[in-house]
Amino acid sequence: MNVKLKQDSWINEAFSALAEGGVDSVKVEVLAKRLKVTKGGFYWHFKNRGDLLARLLENWRDGRIRTIAEQTTTNQSAYETLRFLLDLYTGPSNPRGSAIELAVRDWARTDVDAAAAVREVDDARLSSVAALFEQLGLDADQAYARAFLFYSYIFGQSLLHTGGVSPNETQIKGLCAALLVPEAS
Amino acid sequence: MNVKLKQDSWINEAFSALAEGGVDSVKVEVLAKRLKVTKGGFYWHFKNRGDLLARLLENWRDGRIRTIAEQTTTNQSAYETLRFLLDLYTGPSNPRGSAIELAVRDWARTDVDAAAAVREVDDARLSSVAALFEQLGLDADQAYARAFLFYSYIFGQSLLHTGGVSPNETQIKGLCAALLVPEAS
DNA sequence: CTACAAACATACGGAGGCGTATTGACAGCC
């Protein structure tokens, strides 16, 4: 109960640190200072730093898988759902979430557990979105390819740092959306 | 001369560390150990650690901009050039280069200089590839949108960790390529 | 052979990080 709350406050602060500076900046003593406590209690809630990181990973993985499941089991049309997802992850919707996403993916480059979590999340997302594309009449391979491009584009938004070269941004987004999501049949 | 060589060996080793573990793992004493020397000489070649990192950034930026310029000023058709680039960055062509790319982009999340370098590289790449799409008959906005998707897809290859859900991979790549690069007019 | 500069070695101080051990504070309950 209350234990869970205190644990969660550590985890929450750890996610913030993860978002701001990657795994390497998730440091016990830094988190303690931010929570206005010393690290004395940390080792009550967690076995060690690795334990915290493992919980971070579980937490992130489960949340992402649950979210994509919720977002794709609406009673809207597949077309509308796809458009909705694209709009959702294409704006400055959730900077913290995007930062965590990128941090975890970078983490996955050097940690097998993180890589496994990312793989599970990606599989869930790709199959969910591919299912939506299949509802638009595409065969399995076509749908999977679209889903892959779909998520690539979303990550591209966070990853590509474009300066002034970009023309009117909203128009570009519209063109990309039109290329990714075929018109409703 | 020889000075440059010794410096470059530090820089080269630093790039390897960057590829393997991100900026935070570019550590003076670790590099020294790998180079079978002590850190005594490091501070002869570089002012401090930040100096090394700045040189890494310049080095990466210049190399990437030069490379994309070379790869897009061929005497092949725009269509063939686009296909070539897609094949090049879609296989396991250059794991080290891809790792450095991702590491720098993660670095850019917390460092303004890194962000500036990434921005310059992205602008160069996007405008170069957009020019190719324009040669295929697309207008400026359409070409830019295609270029954005083009690079998003390339990064998606490195970023999305897909497990067994993916069907035959080469077929998917072909479908993505067909969606990204329109047939020659 | 000498002299000087380039490059590395050695040794130090300081900071920040992890993990442990011990003690202290503050519940709720009997």
Add this chain to the structure above:
DNA sequence: GGCTGTCAATACGCCTCCGTATGTTTGTAG
């Protein structure tokens, strides 16, 4: 009021890393 479990404070040892200061070698020009 005492007991016990929960959580935090304090203090310690150890390690890694940065940066500096100072020696030590090596190459090479004169």
